[in-house]
Amino acid sequence: MIFRRILAVASQTVKQAVRSRALSSLTLLLIAVLLSIPFLIRGDGTLAGRLQIVIEYSLAAAMTLLSVTTLWAAAGTVATEIEERPLFLVLSKPVSRLELWAGKWMAIVGLDAILLALTGGIVAAMVFHIVHSAPPGSPERESVVRDLLTAREATSPDLSTLTRAPAAEAEEAAADETTDEEDAPAAAPAAPDRHAILAACTVAPNRSLSLVFAPRALAPAAGLSLAFKFASSRPERVPVLCAWTFTGADGRTTVIATTNTPGLRYTLPVPSPAIVDGKLNVTFSNLGGRIPSTVVFDPTAGGLELLVPQGGFLGNLSKGLMIALLRLSLIAAIGVSAGCLLSVPVAVFLSLFVLILLASSGYVQHVSATGVFYVPHEGPMPEQGLPDRLTLRLFEAINAVTAPLLDLDGLPLLERGRWIGGALVGQAAKVLLLYTAVVAAVGVLLFQRREIGRA
Amino acid sequence: MKPLPENVVSARDLSKVFRDFWGRPRVRAVNGLNLNVQRGEVFGLLGPNGSGKSTTLKMILGLLYPTAGDLRVLECSPRDVAVKARIGFMPEDSYLYRYLSAEETLLFYAGLYGMPASRRRQRTDELLKLAGLEKDRHRRIGEFSKGMARRIGLAQALLNDPELILLDEPTSGLDPIGCRQVKDLILDLARRGRTIIVSSHHLADMQDVCDRVAILLDGRVCAEGPVAGLLRKSDTVRLTLQGVSEDKLSGLLAYLERETGARPQVDRTGETLESLFIRVVTAGRQGAP
Numbered sequence: 001m002i003f004r005r006i007l008a009v010a011s012q013t014v015k016q017a018v019r020s021r022a023l024s025s026l027t028l029l030l031i032a033v034l035l036s037i038p039f040l041i042r043g044d045g046t047l048a049g050r051l052q053i054v055i056e057y058s059l060a061a062a063m064t065l066l067s068v069t070t071l072w073a074a075a076g077t078v079a080t081e082i083e084e085r086p087l088f089l090v091l092s093k094p095v096s097r098l099e100l101w102a103g104k105w106m107a108i109v110g111l112d113a114i115l116l117a118l119t120g121g122i123v124a125a126m127v128f129h130i131v132h133s134a135p136p137g138s139p140e141r142e143s144v145v146r147d148l149l150t151a152r153e154a155t156s157p158d159l160s161t162l163t164r165a166p167a168a169e170a171e172e173a174a175a176d177e178t179t180d181e182e183d184a185p186a187a188a189p190a191a192p193d194r195h196a197i198l199a200a201c202t203v204a205p206n207r208s209l210s211l212v213f214a215p216r217a218l219a220p221a222a223g224l225s226l227a228f229k230f231a232s233s234r235p236e237r238v239p240v241l242c243a244w245t246f247t248g249a250d251g252r253t254t255v256i257a258t259t260n261t262p263g264l265r266y267t268l269p270v271p272s273p274a275i276v277d278g279k280l281n282v283t284f285s286n287l288g289g290r291i292p293s294t295v296v297f298d299p300t301a302g303g304l305e306l307l308v309p310q311g312g313f314l315g316n317l318s319k320g321l322m323i324a325l326l327r328l329s330l331i332a333a334i335g336v337s338a339g340c341l342l343s344v345p346v347a348v349f350l351s352l353f354v355l356i357l358l359a360s361s362g363y364v365q366h367v368s369a370t371g372v373f374y375v376p377h378e379g380p381m382p383e384q385g386l387p388d389r390l391t392l393r394l395f396e397a398i399n400a401v402t403a404p405l406l407d408l409d410g411l412p413l414l415e416r417g418r419w420i421g422g423a424l425v426g427q428a429a430k431v432l433l434l435y436t437a438v439v440a441a442v443g444v445l446l447f448q449r450r451e452i453g454r455a
Numbered sequence: 456m457k458p459l460p461e462n463v464v465s466a467r468d469l470s471k472v473f474r475d476f477w478g479r480p481r482v483r484a485v486n487g488l489n490l491n492v493q494r495g496e497v498f499g500l501l502g503p504n505g506s507g508k509s510t511t512l513k514m515i516l517g518l519l520y521p522t523a524g525d526l527r528v529l530e531c532s533p534r535d536v537a538v539k540a541r542i543g544f545m546p547e548d549s550y551l552y553r554y555l556s557a558e559e560t561l562l563f564y565a566g567l568y569g570m571p572a573s574r575r576r577q578r579t580d581e582l583l584k585l586a587g588l589e590k591d592r593h594r595r596i597g598e599f600s601k602g603m604a605r606r607i608g609l610a611q612a613l614l615n616d617p618e619l620i621l622l623d624e625p626t627s628g629l630d631p632i633g634c635r636q637v638k639d640l641i642l643d644l645a646r647r648g649r650t651i652i653v654s655s656h657h658l659a660d661m662q663d664v665c666d667r668v669a670i671l672l673d674g675r676v677c678a679e680g681p682v683a684g685l686l687r688k689s690d691t692v693r694l695t696l697q698g699v700s701e702d703k704l705s706g707l708l709a710y711l712e713r714e715t716g717a718r719p720q721v722d723r724t725g726e727t728l729e730s731l732f733i734r735v736v737t738a739g740r741q742g743a744p
Contacts, residue, residue: 001569008566012552019554089550089611092516093567094540452518 005095009103010110013077017111026069030115033065034058034122047130047140051148054126056415062119063324063411070112070328071355074335075347077104083344088453097447101336101440108332113325120321124314146223147267151316152307153419154227155215156299159197194300201299203284205292213280213306224270225307226282232262233294241289246274247281257287262295267307280306310419319420320410326432327409331355333436337443341450361402367392368399404431462527463619463650464492464515469524471510471674484510486674487524492652497645499661499682500654502671508654509547511671512621515652516544529619540568543617545608547624547654553597557588557607560596564611582610585640601628609637613644620644620651626660631732638664662686695724 017023037058043049078100081087090100131149134141203209232238239259246254254271274280286295297303334354338347357364367373371392376382384392408428410420471485485507492498500508513519514526517533531538551560561582565575583589586606596604605628612620625641626634641651641664655661661668662682669679678685699707704721711719726734 004569004571005567008563011566012555012563015559016552016554085546085550086552087550088513088518089544089546089564090567091518092539092542092544092546093564094536094538094569095567096536451520453513 002099005099006103006106009090009095009100010107013104013107014111016077017073017107022073023111026065027115027118030062030065030119031122033061034119034126037061038126047134048144048148050130051127051144052415054123054130055148058123058126059119059320059411059414062116062123063327066112066115066119066324066328067331067355068352070108070331071335071351072348073111074104074108074332075339075342075351076344077108078336078339079342079344079347080339082452085453091452097340098444101340101444101447105329105332105336105440108336109325109329112328112332116321116325116328120317124317127313146225148417149313150223150309150417151311151313151419152225152417153216153310153421154302154305154307155213157211157213157304157306159299161210161212197300198296198298201297201304202294203286203296204294205286205288208283208285209297210281210283211304213282214278215280215306215308223309224272224275224280226268226270227265227302227305227307228260228268228297229265229303230260230262230295230297233296234262234291237261237263238291238293239289240293240295241287243285243287244268245283245285246271247276247283248274249276259289262293270306308419310421316410316414316420319422319425320414322425323408323410323420323428323432326428330405330432330436330439331358333439333443337439337447340443340447357398358402358405361399361406364395364399365403365406368396405435408432461494462491463494463529464490464652465525465527466490466511467525469511469514469526470522471507471514471519472522484674485514485521488671488674488676490669490676490679492650494650495645495648496666497641497651497653497664499665499668500652500671501656501658501661501668506671507674508671509623510674512544512623512652512654515621516542540615541618543612543615543620545605545612545620545622545625547627551596551604551608551611554595556593556595557583557586557599558592560607561611561614565614568615570614578614582613585613586610587636602630602633605629605637606633609640618650620649622651622653622655624655624657625653626655626657631729632736634660635729635733 038050038053041053041057043053078087081090087100091097127149131141131144134144201209226244230240232240239261242258242260244256244258246256248254248271254274256268256271258266258268260266270280270282274282284297286292299305331351335347335351338351338354341347342350371384372381373388373391408424408431410424410428413420413424466488469485469488469490470483472480473482473484475481484505488507488511490511500511502508510519514521515528515533517528517535517539520534526533529538529541552563555563558579561579562575565578570578583592586609588603588606588610591599591603596607599607605625609622609625612622622641625637629637638660641653645651645664645666653661653665665682667679667681668685669676671677696704696707708719708721
């Protein structure tokens, strides 16, 4: 009975979207945006560059368009019906405010699902069209199939082995300090911080760095790659001569020599005998080069990763779009709740404000963590006044709400050819649906207090 | 002992104050209203614009909440969603979705009552027939004339076969035949034990259908009671004669004048304009090819 009422509201909302031509206009706009992005943005002309534009910019543009229109439609659907009064009649029927809310939300999320499926279909068609435009077997085509169209899970090196020496020193120092204080609790092993990791990953000329990767799941015949990027001690980008030594089970080693420029990302195929007991042992050697320089890897920012193929592009795209739909469902919930309480323009502006806050959550988190709003190009850091401190408290409060949502996005992984795991989809579903439920509960609770048909 | 009539709607000292953004009282739309609507009667809510009729109806429907006083509808709070399954409401304006067809409109509202698909379809067919809109079932409401929209509005109010029916200006925009049909329908529903509250400015229509009326002014009931009782002049009697010759009439008038001491007023009643219109149009339609 409840579901029939929700379904009735949802079906009426969908009919409204279809017959007011809002859906057809949005669909045409979406198709136009998706198809025109590759012509509007000039890439580097390579096959990989063209694919990056389609995957990164087209999907980002589609998500921006869908986020804004979802918000607009969601905020407008209830608020307009209150202002134009059809809701007077609807709410004179035995339909609760919760059922009305749920019907409206379901309709908008349903339409979003259709539009996201269309987006996915167009993006996939464009990607495969671009790939097939390259001759079969060509190195460029093989490269994009391996790097972009294969979903690979990234594994960082075992940080405990990297920072063993600094961590041990820290433990010893802690032990020395507590010898005089009998009641002091035993010091917990300190987690390696970023500075310690960077120090451990700094390799001077003619020095080496031993790395151990232990990926979660490893297929024996998997085409593993090592992805890396480093910074140099020299301001100019002087190529560095590198050697990567892979050690197999029988102690045999395979050495691959490369010349790499600091600041650029490289991938290196891993010889399959190098995997021992599910682990990869590799040693990086800085052989110097024409002008020797010290190099620094940053594993915390993806500077050293073992890439393990886990699936294809279409499966990965589907999971990315599923997370995108969960994000849109939260946006729809915010819009519907605002529309239940406020007039159309106020609801839309408030919802847009919330959307902008969500979009800025990375900056908000950075400020909350560092306490720094910006770093001036010249001169010392300005002293923080009362307004700055109050804003910082506000940012901390916002961050407490938005931080759990920060990394729940599959599209940045998709554009880098990274595997979107089931764990991420599950986490996104858990967190985003929880947030949606909270927004719904608050919205419905306040909507129940709202009178309809005030003079 | 005759049982006391059951109150379907009962208002005690009901008030509604609309406030501005800052919570300051702006308008007192209903001011200490006392009202009882009994089961099975047709109750008329009369009053000039701004007298509180619409606000009262909206409070009965649970759309607006009373500021003070007590309001019970079918022995429940009007904010109880379940009680709305027993109420039908035809609003003053066509608060219908313009892009839905007549059939879709009824199916949609039937869905809100949680009816299964077969029952929804059956009630929709019945009410489209009752409203005389079978041929226009696939036309969108936005293309309807005001009269057609009123009829579909009335049809949706009857979807759940309600115990209590609230009709806001039910004959507004209807031609005399439509008006007559609506009035006949109201009387038929009352005969079947339904309770009907009608709010209207069409006083002649109200007089035709209402058992009792309340006249509201400034949110208060100024007069209330059975229509016949309110309209009765205690010292005036109307005598209707049929088939009397002029000679006999003169004699009767002279006799009455002698007995009462006042000259009786004579008017020769003919057909009402409404009945003439209905007769002519019905005959014309029947004669049309």
